[in-house]
Amino acid sequence: MDRIDAMRTFVTVVNEGTFTRAADRLGMSPQLVSKYVSQLEQHLAVRLLNRTTRKLHLTEAGTSYHLRAQQVLNDIDDMESELGDLQREARGMLRISAPVSFATRHMAPLLSEFQSANPGVGIDLQLNDRKVDILEEGFDIALRIGHLKSSSLIAKRIAPVRLVLCASPAYLKEHGTPQRPENLRNHRYLRYSYMALDASQAVHRWLQSSGRDHGSDMVSNNGDVLVEAAIAGAGIALQPTFISGSAIKEGKLQVVLPEYEPEPMALYAVYAHRQLLASKVRSFIAFSDGFFGDPPYWDHFE
């Protein structure tokens, strides 16, 4: 016996006045109504109704139980319908973790338009380039760049991320434009410290090759800084186009060795489960999908 159903049955019987009418209203057989009430009485070890075949009369215990059971049922209904709304309407606080450079440049319009479309959703955006544990730190979604290794998490591809080698025209004029990957060993590399490039990429081999003088490289864990440095003529940077694209378009940077461009990575939205996903999360994933275009607008520099 489901005690909530039994309570609801008893309350309906009291409100309707007879077992049969209660059965009609609840869409069940009178026999079942009778059984439920009996079982409830059995469970409580209290007689709730004095019943003849014609009339029902509440006992003192029944009166008291009816009153409070009605309240409890209302509470449960409230509670469940509140959860239902949460599911249906996309409400609540959406906690997002995102990479620093990408977020500062490209997230604002996405979030702004998403909130216009989903007024019930609040957003808490935490910028972080380390790999956060979304469960442990309570994130609904983490945006990540790279080739994802498998895990128990779900990853939805949001946009491609191209990496291009680039330097300022002035730098190239002074140091020469590399025509072959081998030439890179003679250049100053503006290196991103978290970069985890696939070793099979030709460009990577030359940038990491032991023949180079690593002591003269510039290293940062922030891509923006490296791109700004490249613009200022400090060397050659291998950075995503979502950072360098606009500078390239404006002519402040020039793509180097385009024919050796590494395989593109991707921006992923990572979340915990596929089933019973909160509506706010589902909506955000769907909203992000294709938002940046394909190819994304920051790649329109050529």
Place this chain on the structure above:
Amino acid sequence: MDRIDAMRTFVTVVNEGTFTRAADRLGMSPQLVSKYVSQLEQHLAVRLLNRTTRKLHLTEAGTSYHLRAQQVLNDIDDMESELGDLQREARGMLRISAPVSFATRHMAPLLSEFQSANPGVGIDLQLNDRKVDILEEGFDIALRIGHLKSSSLIAKRIAPVRLVLCASPAYLKEHGTPQRPENLRNHRYLRYSYMALDASQAVHRWLQSSGRDHGSDMVSNNGDVLVEAAIAGAGIALQPTFISGSAIKEGKLQVVLPEYEPEPMALYAVYAHRQLLASKVRSFIAFSDGFFGDPPYWDHFE
């Protein structure tokens, strides 16, 4: 799935922090705990917990549900333990219907001692000589005198009720003391209007016999009045000893034709059901049983 059990399981999981500890506390298997929580999520169509094999994290929906579910469970526990107390301790209002003459003379000590023994029980005593419908009128117990015809009600015999013919010594001196039932037709009968005597009783035949002059009888629906009238010498009354007993003992009345005394009737406590009887009712029945003695104290007139 019992939703209340499922709610309780979920709340315990959240409070204990792991499924396994919750299972220990609830005395069930971890598999079952897992199943319950899953079914609850299924039912609500909301993910309540983000779980890895090592740690649990509440979702936003889960946080809100946990808070309210805990409240609901408390309400239910309160409600049920209140009913339990009602059952265990004998509390509440006990509504009793009783015959007028009996109650005015003999109920006070019973009720008073019962309340001393059961301080939680209030008493509402309604005096009435008609046959009340205890369910319809909301009585817990009706005291009735007579030979009860069968019904769906339960009747517990509390005390024997003897009926004796009696008259004042002065009346008998003036009109003669009947030695045989036939003599009764020459006397004035003080008749109780609700009297439903078994027609097989010898005395009854003579009192109702057509040879008598009924026009000279006195009729009342109150036995006290008839007994008082008998004391005043108005005639012969057939009344219960619980009314006439004290007057007989004091010599104000004299028993007539004792060898023709009708079969005794009884005082019954009538109530609706035997099962799941409210504790206040059960206690009262038990308390009444034998309270008046056997034979009852009012029969000690001989």
Place this chain on the structure above:
DNA sequence: TTTATTATCAACTATTCATTGATAATCTGA
């Protein structure tokens, strides 16, 4: 890496559920 812990899945049996038809008790209207 190995071991221990944890949640979950899968399969299986005992139990419970919900239905149907039958019955007893009451009420209603002639």
Place this chain on the structure above:
DNA sequence: TCAGATTATCAATGAATAGTTGATAATAAA
């Protein structure tokens, strides 16, 4: 007063569910 209608409950049956055990995958700690 008596048949017909209504009502609650009982009993029996097949369907669905509950709760168990053993196995598995994932993670944390040693």
